[in-house]
Amino acid sequence: MRGDLMRQKNNKLTKLADTQRPSSAYLTAGGLVIHDILESIRKSDEISLDRARKAGSMGKGTALGDEFSPDFDVVCFVNGHEPPFSKELIQAFLRTVKNAGRTTAWTILRTDFTQHSVEVIVEVGPFKFKLDVLPAANFVQGDHLLTAQEREATQSKEGSKRMKTRCKNQRERSNFSTSLAEATVSFVKGVPLNISRVIRIAKYWDKHVDLGLERDDVRLSGRSYLIELVAMGSNRKKTNRGLQGRFSRFLRQMQTLSSARIIFTENYPVSKIPENIFAQSPLILDPINPYNNLGYQLAKPEMVNVLQRWRTAAERTLDFIQARNVDVESWFQNL
Secondary structure, three states: OHHHHHHHHHHHHHHHHHHOOOOHHHHHHHHHHHHHHHHHHHHOOOOOEEEEEEEHHHHHOOOOOHHHOOOEEEEEEEOOOOOOOOHHHHHHHHHHHHHHOOOOOOEEEEEEEOOOOEEEEEEEOOEEEEEEEEEEEOOOOOOOOOOHHHHHHHHHHHHHHHHHHHOOOHHHHHOOHHHHHHHHHHHHHOOOHHHHHHHHHHHHHHHOOOOOHHHHOOOOOOHHHHHHHHHHHOOOOOOOOOHHHHHHHHHHHHHOHHHOEEOOOOOOOHHHOOHHHHOOOOEEEOOOOOOOEOOHHHHOHHHHHHHHHHHHHHHHHHHHHHOOOOOHHHHHOOO
């Protein structure tokens, strides 16, 4: 009887994970906009584009369904520029985006820019979504005979070297994060299916948690990626094959996130983590960039309520899971 109940829960969770994906129509709409913007960039005399890659949740294959209007991120590896990028380069990207928008196939609703990216809200048929165009330094210029894997390794190695030798603090190093986007995408895309499912379930759960960020005027960077790392990190080297068990491990880690220590050693050994980073708590370390601790911001005083809301939501969901409740969708309500 208990085994039947567990199978029902696992089957329903699996179905939820497998259906929480962008539809083919949504992906086609995003692909159309990306194609037009990249064509505009290639025609620009102000930008020397080596290559472009889809990044973020879309690139990693962890984006949720259409109802969440997942963003598209496009990283553009440019020649002749390194972080921090000049205002002139960002403005050049903004002009190419606006030029691409002179089409009847889709409509620009709003554009904005930061020192790191150009942001555009577009409407394509029934869909409305945000797309970020992010410049990145190209560190493999002239190496066109390299395989994609070799290019990715060279790009990451050179980016890491610059962060170590040229950057004095975390803010300066963060400017190089887009330069490592290819390796980040490959790492997450390479996880087994059972882990990618728990990532998607974890992100679906987090979408239902009101952290009160706008209400409290609190800024939380990289929330989606942070949840991905916690979902992966809490399910490493575990034998339980059930999705309910993996999701429960993620929730238990969210209960104790303030003291989390999540480290991935596939791309660098622990000895390569700078001492000042290794000593930080919580430690939720980027698997590609040993300088990027996504947990660092959670130690700030203004994050106390954020951590408490995550903790409370995790406790409530675990109570639902432990009850004889096979209505899986109800696990994600009233958090």
